[in-house]
Amino acid sequence: MYTIGQISSMFHLPVSTLRYYDKEGLFPNMERRSGIRAFSEKEVEALHMIECLKKTGMEIRDIKEFMLWCQQGPATYEKRRNMLLQQKKAVEAEIRRMNQVLDMVTYKCWYYEQAIADGNEERLQSMTLDKMPENIRHAYENGHK
Amino acid sequence: MYTIGQISSMFHLPVSTLRYYDKEGLFPNMERRSGIRAFSEKEVEALHMIECLKKTGMEIRDIKEFMLWCQQGPATYEKRRNMLLQQKKAVEAEIRRMNQVLDMVTYKCWYYEQAIADGNEERLQSMTLDKMPENIRHAYENGHK
DNA sequence: ATTTAACCTGAAGTCAGGTATAGGTTAAAA
DNA sequence: TTTTAACCTATACCTGACTTCAGGTTAAAT
Numbered sequence: 001m002y003t004i005g006q007i008s009s010m011f012h013l014p015v016s017t018l019r020y021y022d023k024e025g026l027f028p029n030m031e032r033r034s035g036i037r038a039f040s041e042k043e044v045e046a047l048h049m050i051e052c053l054k055k056t057g058m059e060i061r062d063i064k065e066f067m068l069w070c071q072q073g074p075a076t077y078e079k080r081r082n083m084l085l086q087q088k089k090a091v092e093a094e095i096r097r098m099n100q101v102l103d104m105v106t107y108k109c110w111y112y113e114q115a116i117a118d119g120n121e122e123r124l125q126s127m128t129l130d131k132m133p134e135n136i137r138h139a140y141e142n143g144h145k
Numbered sequence: 146m147y148t149i150g151q152i153s154s155m156f157h158l159p160v161s162t163l164r165y166y167d168k169e170g171l172f173p174n175m176e177r178r179s180g181i182r183a184f185s186e187k188e189v190e191a192l193h194m195i196e197c198l199k200k201t202g203m204e205i206r207d208i209k210e211f212m213l214w215c216q217q218g219p220a221t222y223e224k225r226r227n228m229l230l231q232q233k234k235a236v237e238a239e240i241r242r243m244n245q246v247l248d249m250v251t252y253k254c255w256y257y258e259q260a261i262a263d264g265n266e267e268r269l270q271s272m273t274l275d276k277m278p279e280n281i282r283h284a285y286e287n288g289h290k
Numbered sequence: 291a292t293t294t295a296a297c298c299t300g301a302a303g304t305c306a307g308g309t310a311t312a313g314g315t316t317a318a319a320a
Numbered sequence: 321t322t323t324t325a326a327c328c329t330a331t332a333c334c335t336g337a338c339t340t341c342a343g344g345t346t347a348a349a350t
Contacts, residue, residue: 003297004296004297004298005295005296005297014338015296015297016338016339016340017338017339019298019299020337020339024337034345034347035297035298035299035345035346036297036298036345036346036347037297037298052246052249052250052253055242055249056246059336059337060336060337061336074260074264074265077257078257078261080257081254081257081258081260084250084253084254085254087250088247088250088251091243091246091247091250092247094243095240095243095244095247097200098236098239101197101201101236102233102236102237102240104200105197105201105229105232105233105236106233108197108229109226109230109233112222112223112225112226112229113226115222115226116222116223116226119219120219121219148326148327149326149327150325150326159308160326160327161308161309161310162309164328164329165307165308165309169307179315179317180315180316180327180328181315181316181317181326181327181328182328204306204307205306205307205308
């Protein structure tokens with residue numbers, strides 16, 4: 001059993017955040033000893049899962065639902081898997097989006113390198129795709145899809 | 146010259162958002178005709194850049210600074226390039242982070258597939274790395290780095 | 291026994307990035 | 321000409337995820 005302060009230093013999370021998570025229902029049925037929160041291994045495990053789900057961009061209210069299912073045993077395995085599959089898809093989509101953004105900003109960086117070299121943007125303004133270096137044209141096209 | 150309504154439909158952005166951007170200084174020196182905003186090609190170009198920078202996760206106040214530099218001609222090319230290089234690094238870091246998160250959630254999905262197949266988590270609880278399929282072990286290890 | 295550290299609650303505050311509302315002006319269409 | 325649509329400002333409100341504050345309790349150390 002751990003106190004909120006111990007958990008706070010274990011996870012490098014402020015005490016206020018842990019209390020907030022508790023208030024939001026992320027630790028259903030956590031024990032209390034004369035009013036004081038007692039974090040067991042179950043809550044430690046829960047917190048690892050919470051950190052994972054947060055990193056995928058899941059909202060607190062959805063994490064709450066997941067943690068509730070975790071209390072309900074094998075009957076909710078499928079629900080939990082489905083939620084995770086959905087988050088996996090969301091993460092994959094986000095990675096695709098970020099790669100596109102990377103191409104866009106790669107092009108912009110190249111643009112300003114050229115502008116610095118030229119001292120102006122005139123050549124760049126009238127530049128056509130076929131005059132760009134291949135990798136830059138590729139980044140440009142992918143970034144503007 | 147375009148009205149705010151025309152720009153709104155061109156960019157699929159609410160009129161209120163464009164006014165908010167203007168208030169935040171994202172269109173320095175935009176013209177007015179008897180009090181009404183007149184978006185020129187310069188503002189259209191600016192808005193494309195704003196959308197790009199927003200996608201990289203840049204905050205409004207930093208975008209404001211960038212757009213101010215754009216008003217100041219070739220003297221600020223280097224500042225602009227440096228800011229873009231910094232954003233590029235930020236995007237690359239975010240992609241690395243998201244790939245790690247993807248590995249983590251890939252492992253969790255596998256975990257629940259197994260739990261569904263087994264009907265419980267007993268086998269999983271006592272599972273060691275060497276008993277996992279290679280790709281899953283890889284995902285697990287990378288996701289927990 | 292008392293001080294101090296760590297815990298508790300409820301309510302209010304913070305921040306970013308908008309969105310909504312109320313009340314008023316401009317300009318295009320009927 | 322009058323109505324209606326699109327514009328304007330200022331201010332208030334919203335959401336999510338916390339953080340801070342005021343005031344009070346518990347438990348550990350001296």
